[in-house]
Amino acid sequence: MxxxxxxxxxxxxxxxxxxxxxxxxxxxxxxxxxxxxxxLPHPKALQSQLTLLFLTVIFYLTxxxxxSFLIRVTFYxxxxxxxxxxxxxxxxxxxxxxxxxxxxxxxxxxxGLTLLAFISGVIWLIYCLSIFYFVFxxxxxxxxxxxxxxxx
Numbered sequence: 120m121x122x123x124x125x126x127x128x129x130x131x132x133x134x135x136x137x138x139x140x141x142x143x144x145x146x147x148x149x150x151x152x153x154x155x156x157x158x159l160p161h162p163k164a165l166q167s168q169l170t171l172l173f174l175t176v177i178f179y180l181t182x183x184x185x186x187s188f189l190i191r192v193t194f195y196x197x198x199x200x201x202x203x204x205x206x207x208x209x210x211x212x213x214x215x216x217x218x219x220x221x222x223x224x225x226x227x228x229x230x231g232l233t234l235l236a237f238i239s240g241v242i243w244l245i246y247c248l249s250i251f252y253f254v255f256x257x258x259x260x261x262x263x264x265x266x267x268x269x270x271x
């Protein structure tokens with residue numbers, strides 16, 4: 120529960136709804152890229168690769184927003200003390216969000232789009248670093264403050 124003792128259940132539900140919408144759009148974008156890769160007559164053409172790159176950026180952006188909201192929901196709900204099992208599951212969720220993004224560079228490599236695979240790999244690295252820096256460090260700081268309040 121937040122420091123002021125108020126319930127933010129409605130706000131947490133709204134964040135959860137937005138997160139689910141972003142995950143839906145990420146899945147839709149992934150499907151569009153997969154369909155385009157298999158149906159484009161010339162996937163190595165510049166227009167095709169620019170379109171695929173644009174969709175890749177949209178995919179990473181929606182995943183970043185969804186993961187950010189996933190973490191932020193925990194700021195506004197009352198949570199039980201985490202056990203080791205729950206912390207392992209949270210780490211696996213974090214790892215899954217990172218590894219899902221690696222599928223784009225791998226798909227592009229499978230289709231022989233080396234430059235696009237390299238560029239999307241760089242974008243994936245930026246995505247990983249930004250999730251850790253902007254989202255995960257905020258969560259660590261919030262948990263540290265929560266534990267410090269509990270010990271007082």
